[in-house]
Each structure stands twice: as structure tokens, then as C-alpha cells.
Amino acid sequence: MTIDTITDVTVLSGGTWHAATDVHLVDGRVHALVPKGELPHGERVLDGSGAHLTPGLVNTHTHLFQAGLRGIGEGLPLLSWLSAVGEEAARLTPERAYWTAAAAAAEALRSGTTTLVEHMWPHPSPEVHDAVLRALRDSGVRAVLCRGVADRADGSRKWGFDPRLMQPLKEALAHTDELIGAARGSRVAVGVAVPNPRCLTPEGMALVRAYADERELPVSLHLLETTTDDAMCREHAGVGAVEYLERAGFLWERLLAVHCVELDAAGRATLARHGVGVSYNPLSNMRLGSGIAPVPDMLEAGLRVGLGVDGAASNDTQDMLEALRIGAYLQRAAHRKADLLGFPEMFALAANGANRVLGLEERPDGVRVGMQADLVLHRFDRDYACLPVRDPGATLLTCAGSRTVAAVLVGGEVLVRDGEHVRLPARELAAGLTFTAA
Known part of the structure; x- marks a missing residue:
């Protein structure tokens, strides 16, 4: 159902909470924010009395097929864990790709994610990628589907990518064009995904950069999750990972660097100089x-x-509210500062931090007139563990969760109501995931 008005709600706008507000929507966008009852509302109304409204969250990095791999490789170091995941990726079928993507998207929506960035692993089957696109469209979530590419093969994954999952780079990019055509007119945009700096040759980087620039696509790249990127680039190319990328011309304003745990001061300055964005994945x-x-x-x-x-497979959930909280607490523990990354800073990261790099609409300070009506309605009184609400922002950061999410709208359409996805019944998703585990 598409909503005309959210009535009598407390809305986060301009960095401030405004009580007793009516939010009017037209054609999937926010048309007006006015005091309760000031304007007549339409027939399709969502009652916001006693609730709090925020923009939806943007999950800047996930691998949807891993919804079928929970618990795999538990306790293994990264490269060993990647090998375990890779074995499952090699067995991925279009049917499994569809159900895992659909379930992961529905789970993400349930925690207030209205946009997700899917970083697909390279895979030689176009049908697998097509299935993921179909699942995203069926879920209704706004998404950037980044199609995986690589051109350096190495079964060990130390200096290259699993050869079983690769296809010629030009073929992969040609299929990316097909995905762009298939996604046209939907809420799904398309980008390119690179496993890490070690999986593309300099020639491959030049080709991917030119392809993405010509089509104005974002590119997602795992970078410096551990010390492996630097160690392997120094061994094979004689320079660290960031310099390897810079020499190849693979640092620019449409690149999203994922993780960056080992990014030092020089690397931070280099990425900032080129306008690169970063995806922080604390859990x-x-x-x-x-x-x-x-x-x-x-x-x-x-x-x-x-x-x-x-x-x-590496987080166990698709819960952005959990990532919001732990993302702040982890930094506070590391820096021994309780006043680090409070709600305004963390919510800015979660709703807007890398939007410009990804080609997404920017919304720096909450709900505003003209923005896409990608909205989350919280009812903190659904969980007494969130009460009393002294500060709605503090409540969202420290104790809210999917249980407090009463409704999630994307483009004004209600996709989640009372914890259930309205398009994809829970029993169907459960059945699909049971199949993937067989």
C-alpha cells in the first residue's frame, strides 16, 4: 500500500525532533511537513501518534547469498573463512541466489534499512545475477546491485580470485549492461564489485574504471580488511595496496572502499584526495x-x-540498528571515550555517509521536503526495555531494534508492517532458506 499521509508523528528533521507533525507524501516523495491537522490528508493514512519517524538507513555493504551460509567457518581466520564461503559460492544456483537475496533483503528492511548495496562475488552464471536482481525487485527495497568482476585467477585467493567463479572480464561487463537494462524503471541501480585490489590486473582496473566512468556507475572494492592486501601487493607489485590502486588510476569519487581496517594515515589522505568513500562494517x-x-x-x-x-556469514544478521549501536560502542572502547560517535554522528553515517559516492540521494539531517519517502516508523512502546524515552536519538542508538520498527516505507510504499514483509510472506522465505541448506 502506498501512503498519502503519516499523521501526528514525531519526526526527525533538520537534526531536531518535531512532535505532532503530519508528513504528506506525493508520488513517492515527501511533499510537506506541517503541524498536525493543518492540511487535509488523503485516504491512505498511516497513524503516527506516539511514534517516531526517521529516514531509512543505507546498508553500504552486504553479500546477500550469505543468508544461506549462517555460521559457516565460525572461528576461522579470514582467508580460511573465505575458502569455506567460496566452496558454497561455487555451488550457488539461480534458485538459491533468489531465495537468499529475497530473505536477506526482507531481513534488512525489518531493521529499518531502505537501501542496500549488494557486493556480488564474481560468478560465471548470468542467471545467478539475474536471480538476485529479480529478488531485489520483488522485495521492493532500494538497492545498488554491484556485479562481481575479476581478471586475475588464483585458487589460494592470495593474489587473485577463485578461478571457478570467474568469467572473462569483457563478458562480465557485457552482462552488467544487460542488468542495467533489466533494472531500468525499478528501485534497483547497478554498479560493479571488485573482490579486492589483488583480483584485478592494472589492465583490468583500467577497463573497469573506463566502463564505470562511461556509465556513471559506483564501484565497490574490499580494501585492507586485514594486512593481506598490503602484504601481497608489496610482494607482487613492490608497493602497498593503496599505492597499487593509485598507480593504476583506480581511486576516484565513485569508488567505495569496504572495511579499511588497516588504512593508515597516508592511505587515508590518499583516499580523501581522490574522493573515495568508505564502508564501515564493525560487526x-x-x-x-x-x-x-x-x-x-x-x-x-x-x-x-x-x-x-x-x-x-560474517555478521549473522542484516540488522542495521545493531550495527549502528555496536559501531559506536566499538569506537568508544578502542578510544576510551564515552562521548565519541553519538546518535547524530552515527545516524549520519548510517543514513547518508557514503550516499554521494554511491549515486544515492543525500539526506544530511533527517526527513526533508522533496526527499524520497524512504522512511521508518518506530514505536518504542512496543518494547518496555526502550522506555522511558528521555531522548529519542539516544533510544534509537542504545536500545531500539527491529522489534520497535512498526513500519518501513520505500518510495511511500509500506513494505514492512509490524515486523512482517508485506510482499514476501515469512513462510515462503523460510521454505526458500530451508531449501538452500539441504
Whole structure:
């Protein structure tokens, strides 16, 4: 159902909470924010009395197929864990790709994510990628589907990518064009995904950069999740990972660098100089023992930093509200500062941090007139553990969760109501995931 008006709600706008507000929507966008009852509302009304309204969250990094791999490789170091995941990726079928993507998208929506960035692993089957696009369209989520590419093969994944999952780079890019055509007119945009700097030759980087520039596409790249990128680039190319990318011309304003746990001061300055964005994935970095990304230093260097959850095989959930909370607490523990990354700073990361790099609409300070009606309605009284609400922002950061999400709208359409996806029944999603585990 598409909504005309959200009535009598407390809305986050301009960095401030405004009570007793009616939010009027037209053609999937916010048309007006007015005091309760000031304007007549339409027939399709969502009652916001007693609730709090915010923009939706942007999950800047996930791997949707990992919704079928929860718990895999638990306790293994990154390269060993990647091998375990790679074995499952090699067995991925279009049917499994569809159900895992649909379930992961529905789960993401349930925690207030209205936009997600899917970083697909390279895969030789166009049908697998097509299935993911179909699942995203069926879920209704806004998404950037980054199609995986690589051109250096190495079964060990130390200096290249699993050859079983690769296809010629020009073929992969040609299929990306097909995905762009298939996604046209939907809420899904298309980009390119590169596993890491070690998986593209300099020639491959030049080809991908030119392709993305010509079509104005974002490119997602795992970078310095651990020390492996630097070690392997120094061994094979004689320079560190950031310099390797810079020499190849593969640092620019449409590149999203994911993780960056080992990004030093020189690297931060280089990425900032080129306008590169960063995706901060605190829970995945904790789960795999990778470390803590230097987020305050990144922000000080002028980098645009967004928040991500990563795939369910390295995080176990697609819960952005959990990532919001732990992302702040992890930095506070590392820096021994309780006043670091409060709600305004963390919500800015989670709703807007890397939007410009990804080609997404920017919304720096809450709900505003003219923005896409990608909105989340919280009812904190659904959980007594969130009460009393002394400060709505503090409540969202410290104790809210998917249980407090009463409704999620994308383009004004209600996709989640009372914890359930309205398009994809839970029983169907459960059945699809049971199949993937067989």
C-alpha cells in the first residue's frame, strides 16, 4: 500500500525532533511537513501518534547469498573463512541466489534499512545475477546491485580470485549492461564489485574504471580488511595496496572502499584526495577478528564514511540498528571515550555517509521536503526495555531494534508492517532458506 499521509508523528528533521507533525507524501516523495491537522490528508493514512519517524538507513555493504551460509567457518581466520564461503559460492544456483537475496533483503528492511548495496562475488552464471536482481525487485527495497568482476585467477585467493567463479572480464561487463537494462524503471541501480585490489590486473582496473566512468556507475572494492592486501601487493607489485590502486588510476569519487581496517594515515589522505568513500562494517570486523577501522581518523581526514553489515556469514544478521549501536560502542572502547560517535554522528553515517559516492540521494539531517519517502516508523512502546524515552536519538542508538520498527516505507510504499514483509510472506522465505541448506 502506498501512503498519502503519516499523521501526528514525531519526526526527525533538520537534526531536531518535531512532535505532532503530519508528513504528506506525493508520488513517492515527501511533499510537506506541517503541524498536525493543518492540511487535509488523503485516504491512505498511516497513524503516527506516539511514534517516531526517521529516514531509512543505507546498508553500504552486504553479500546477500550469505543468508544461506549462517555460521559457516565460525572461528576461522579470514582467508580460511573465505575458502569455506567460496566452496558454497561455487555451488550457488539461480534458485538459491533468489531465495537468499529475497530473505536477506526482507531481513534488512525489518531493521529499518531502505537501501542496500549488494557486493556480488564474481560468478560465471548470468542467471545467478539475474536471480538476485529479480529478488531485489520483488522485495521492493532500494538497492545498488554491484556485479562481481575479476581478471586475475588464483585458487589460494592470495593474489587473485577463485578461478571457478570467474568469467572473462569483457563478458562480465557485457552482462552488467544487460542488468542495467533489466533494472531500468525499478528501485534497483547497478554498479560493479571488485573482490579486492589483488583480483584485478592494472589492465583490468583500467577497463573497469573506463566502463564505470562511461556509465556513471559506483564501484565497490574490499580494501585492507586485514594486512593481506598490503602484504601481497608489496610482494607482487613492490608497493602497498593503496599505492597499487593509485598507480593504476583506480581511486576516484565513485569508488567505495569496504572495511579499511588497516588504512593508515597516508592511505587515508590518499583516499580523501581522490574522493573515495568508505564502508564501515564493525560487526563483521569483530566476528572475523579483523580489527577496528579507524573511523574517527577517517572522518577527520575528510573521507565519506557509511555503515554496513556485511553478509550473514560474517555478521549473522542484516540488522542495521545493531550495527549502528555496536559501531559506536566499538569506537568508544578502542578510544576510551564515552562521548565519541553519538546518535547524530552515527545516524549520519548510517543514513547518508557514503550516499554521494554511491549515486544515492543525500539526506544530511533527517526527513526533508522533496526527499524520497524512504522512511521508518518506530514505536518504542512496543518494547518496555526502550522506555522511558528521555531522548529519542539516544533510544534509537542504545536500545531500539527491529522489534520497535512498526513500519518501513520505500518510495511511500509500506513494505514492512509490524515486523512482517508485506510482499514476501515469512513462510515462503523460510521454505526458500530451508531449501538452500539441504
